Amino acid sequence: MGDPKDRGLLVLRGRGGPSAARRRSRVPRVGRQAPMTFLWPPALLLFVLVPALIAVYVWMLRRPSRVRVRYSSLDLLTQAAAAGSPWRRHLPAGLYLLTLCTVIFTLARPMAPVPVPDNRTVVMLSIDVSRSMMAHDVVPTRIEAAKKAAIEFVRALPRGAKVGLVSFSSYATLVTPPTDDHDRVIQAINGLTLEFATAIGDGLLEAVYALPGRSRPENPPGSGVPQAVPPPAPDRLPPATVVL
Numbered sequence: 522m523g524d525p526k527d528r529g530l531l532v533l534r535g536r537g538g539p540s541a542a543r544r545r546s547r548v549p550r551v552g553r554q555a556p557m558t559f560l561w562p563p564a565l566l567l568f569v570l571v572p573a574l575i576a577v578y579v580w581m582l583r584r585p586s587r588v589r590v591r592y593s594s595l596d597l598l599t600q601a602a603a604a605g606s607p608w609r610r611h612l613p614a615g616l617y618l619l620t621l622c623t624v625i626f627t628l629a630r631p632m633a634p635v636p637v638p639d640n641r642t643v644v645m646l647s648i649d650v651s652r653s654m655m656a657h658d659v660v661p662t663r664i665e666a667a668k669k670a671a672i673e674f675v676r677a678l679p680r681g682a683k684v685g686l687v688s689f690s691s692y693a694t695l696v697t698p699p700t701d702d703h704d705r706v707i708q709a710i711n712g713l714t715l716e717f718a719t720a721i722g723d724g725l726l727e728a729v730y731a732l733p734g735r736s737r738p739e740n741p742p743g744s745g746v747p748q749a750v751p752p753p754a755p756d757r758l759p760p761a762t763v764v765l
Contacts, residue, residue, distance in 0.1 A: 560630035642682040690716030
């Protein structure tokens with residue numbers, strides 16, 4: 522048996538407790554980066570225009586120019602030839618090709634999934650609220666000690682961790698579904714009141730059904746819904762049937 526003050530407090534952990542949840546919140550998972558994909562790959566075929574335009578530009582540079590400019594003096598011609606810079610001459614064409622490549626790449630609509638750290642910790646608290654929790658073997662009572670332990674546990678959880686609350690006595694009740702609003706769960710714990718007999722099995726089942734990815738059966742055991750019973754064979758019919 523554990524600490525007496527934790528009697529009546531059951532914890533179902535979806536993925537570890539507070540310490541494990543804190544470790545996962547501080548250390549994000551590192552996986553292999555997914556490759557980049559394109560929503561419209563046919564747009565990449567437009568890149569064939571780039572080498573074609575470069576070839577046309579080179580051809581135009583090598584083509585003999587028929588434009589003649591007259592200079593009045595040889596000194597003026599020398600200064601005009603020295604003022605020009607080779608890279609400045611090709612700068613407009615280079616910027617044009619860079620803009621064209623950017624537009625084509627944008628038209629292809631590139632996309633790549635980016636992993637984001639996500640705290641998937643889910644904790645379900647299941648607290649006994651039967652009359653037996655009024656016992657004073659734990660100061661002040663079992664129920665008050667269980668509430669205190671549950672509240673301390675919730676406050677120790679990291680931000681983003683989801684926690685839910687189930688109370689059980691003669692039947693189980695989902696008080697709070699899994700949520701990251703820890704203050705709401707603490708208020709629900711403080712608002713628990715005592716009921717009648719104890720049905721710990723129903724409390725466990727209700728807590729399990731509340732976990733993500735768990736489905737509740739249509740008529741779970743102990744739900745009070747009668748199960749379908751096939752009619753008796755004709756040769757085994759009772760002499761009388763009473764319908765209530």
